[in-house]
Amino acid sequence: MALNPLRRSQLIAPFGPGSLHILEGGIAVVTGGLDDWFKDKNGNPSSDTFILDGPLYIREPRLEKQLGVSHFRLAPGPENRTDSDQPELVTPVYRFPTWYYCSRCHQMTKADLHTRGKLRCQSADCKKQPLQQVRFAAVCDYGHLQDFPWLEWAHRSLNFSPECENSLMFKAQGAGSLADISVECTRCNTKPRSLGGVMSGTLPSKSNSLGSSGLTQMTLSDESEFTCRGHSPWLGVDKMTEICPRPLRAALINGNNLHYGNVKSAIFIPPQYRPSLGDLAAMLEEPELRLLIKRMRQVGLDIPMITMRIRQADASSPKPRLTTFSDDQIGNCLKGHEEAPPSNGYVDLEDDETPDDLQIRRDEYDAFLGETDREDRLVLRHLDTSALPNNLSSIIDDIVAIDKLRETRVFAGFSRLMPTPPPDAPHPQRSLWRTMPPEFKDRWLPASVVQGEGIFINFNQDALHDWESTEEVLGHIKTLQDNHDSWANRLGRPTEVVEPRFVLLHTLAHLLINRLVFECGYGSSSLRERLYVTADKDAPMSGILIYTAAGDAEGTMGGLVRLADPISLGEIIVNALDEAQWCSSDPICSESASEGQGPDSLNLAACHCCSLLPETSCEKFNTLLDRSLFIEGHPAAFFPSKK
Known part of the structure; x- marks a missing residue:
């Protein structure tokens, strides 16, 4: 290929x-x-x-x-x-899929996962007509993927001859609907069977943990169920890799629910700000120090001597970074690096005590608001908010211009059919390997690194607390909370508290991105939100980061960060709030705040015409949005009047 x-x-x-x-x-x-x-x-x-x-x-x-x-x-x-x-x-x-058909003679042919080049019909009458790849596959919510069971579907049975593989006929007639597509076996003279109803079914729910599937229930004529075969073709194996009891569901190969990547990300934080053994290990793994340590080990230097030499190398650099670590810490890190002991913070896949996304966000939030040394990978400037318009200066505490940041994005697994897998599904990382590496040092995940720029805005905690504690706001958000609980219960997922401040700041991030695209030179798909929001009484957060998501190894050109100037940013926020007053889909959009709209009614007054972003830009799949929180005169509005 x-x-x-x-x-x-x-x-x-x-x-x-x-x-x-x-x-x-x-x-x-x-x-x-x-x-x-x-x-x-x-x-x-x-x-x-x-x-x-x-x-x-x-x-x-x-x-x-x-x-x-x-x-x-x-x-x-x-x-x-x-x-x-x-x-x-x-x-x-x-x-994949490995099944093909000829558009002239309609005969189906099965290829191999490893087949290279274009396939052509071998019938003399077809004169090597190029074969067409079928557009159907079958999946389960545990993440398995396999060819549509054409043989079983045509025969309505698990019992058929191996020779039938070369006797299937695929015919598509009429308008091309599922009912107009049929398959039959000429060897067994089976009656043509259409695909009508094959994609029917329901997703798992609290009352039915398996859900239902037209493919599972309709394939066989003896009323037994045709369940998932546990295939994982992305591992290069076209056979059952594990027993799976889940219903098998038909799917189009271009369906957007066929693959939801689980992407984890983190913004680089300088080691000087948060000294830990994990940061020290990362510093010692940077190319220059790693090569120096490797050469010193090759000539037989001991740990104390290596420690001294790397301290000397660090001290001679323009920005020394090892000053916050003791010789013992450096020595212990050098000794234990290959074994990766628990003290380095590494964990087993099944360990439930791993740091969560909230803790990672909290570290970054503190770093953005704190004083950090200038770093090549994180360059911050705290700006004076007094130049903001009067109606904004009382509710915005901090504006941070981020001239340079480094984001690491990691592919940590995937799910199918739903963004989150069932609670009892196998660990997502195990689906990435035929054989999980037994040695910890051999465990890795694919990642990309983006050098970008951004604007961080932190809002006043007292103003948010006073607003989100009012009966008007709590009553308004209750609709969204009820819809979220209903969605979670229907799918058997744990419920979460929908915080008013999260809906507010999430929607504001969308409104700002939609406005910034007219000023910064980037399209909306090149900008991304990162939310630092929680109403936790002990450590609340109330910040949003809007940053470039399409930089390269050299970074971006500064079109976004220059707009962090309080005068420019204040004007952009005011314009975004003005645009939020009205939607081209009003009154339908604004009146949806009473019941909800969008998938599973997880948005209130928010639609494609006013608040939604490209999927790559939003952290929450364009859910939990409500523009009515910014409409002047609305009982739950947050921003004070411009007057």
Whole structure:
């Protein structure tokens, strides 16, 4: 199969392991699992030295601790070849679905996951007509994926001859609806069976943990159920990999519910701000120090001598960073690095005590508001908020211009059919490997690194607390809370508290992004929100970060961060609030605040015409939004009048 270029960031989202996408030649493929990454096109693996001593090796201690891995890796690219002797590494994809049909004679043909090139009909009458790949697959909510069971569907039975594989006929007539598509076996003279109703069914719920599936219930004629076969073709294996009791569901291969990537991210925080052994380990793994340590070990220097030499190297650098660590800490980190002891913060996949997303956000929130040394990877400027308009200066405490930031985005697994897998589903990382590496040092996940810029806005805690404590606000948000609880109960998911301040600041972030695109030179898909919001009495947060999500290794051009100037930003906020007063879908949009709208009614007054963003820009799948909180005169409005 010909090589097809993809950006590294696309291998995190939307084309991470287990995802389906279309190559330039029109062939549908599934991105391969991690066992086959970092191999050349002939399947030969690269050396560990090439990876661990090069730019593909990434450290982000907080995410490593959360995800239970030793490091992350960038997807390989041509720029990583420092000389012609090094192999050209590729990311594997496998042909899927493997069933094809001829549009002339209608005969179906089964290929192999590893088949290369275009397939043609072998019938003499068809004159090597190119075969068409079927557009149907079958999935379960545990994440398994397999070909649509054409043989079982045509025969209405599990009993058929192996020769039937070459006797299936695929016919599509009429308007092309499911009822107009049929399959039959000419060897057994089966009656043509249409696909009508094959995609019917219900998702799992609290009352029915399995849900129902038309494919599972309709495939066999003896009224027995045809359940998932536990296939994982992205691992390069076209057979059952594990027993799975879940219902099997038919799906179109271009369906957007076929793959939900679980992407974790973290903004780099300088070690000087939060000294920990995890940060120290990351510093010692940076290319310059790692190479220096490796050479000193090769000549037989002991730990105290290595510690002294790296202190000297750090002291001579323009920005010394080891001053917050003792010699004992450095020595212990050097001794235990290969073994990754528990004191380094690494955890097992099944450990429930891993740091959560909220703690990672809290670290970043504190760093943005605190005093940090100037770092190449995080450059902050605290701006004077007194230049804001009067109606904003009383509710905005801090504006931070982030001239440079580094975001690490990690692909940590995926789910199918729903953004979150069932509570009893296998651990998402296990689906990425045929064989999970037994050694901790060999556990890694794919990641991308973006150098960008951003604007951080922190709101006054007292103003938010006074607002969210009023009966008008609590009564208004109750509709959204009830809808969220109903959705969670229906799917058997745990419920969460919908905080008024979260809905407020989340919606404001969307309104600002939609306004900023006219000023900063970036499209809305190139901007991303990052929310730092909780009403926790002991440690509340009330900040939003809007930053570039499409930078490269050199960063971005400053079009966004220049708008952090309080005068410019104040004008942008005022304009965004003005635009929020009215939606082109009003009164339908604004009146939806009484019942909810959108998927599962998880939005109030918010629709595509006023508040929604591209999927890559929003952290919550465009849910928990409400523009009415900004409409002047509304009982639950937060922002004071401009008058």
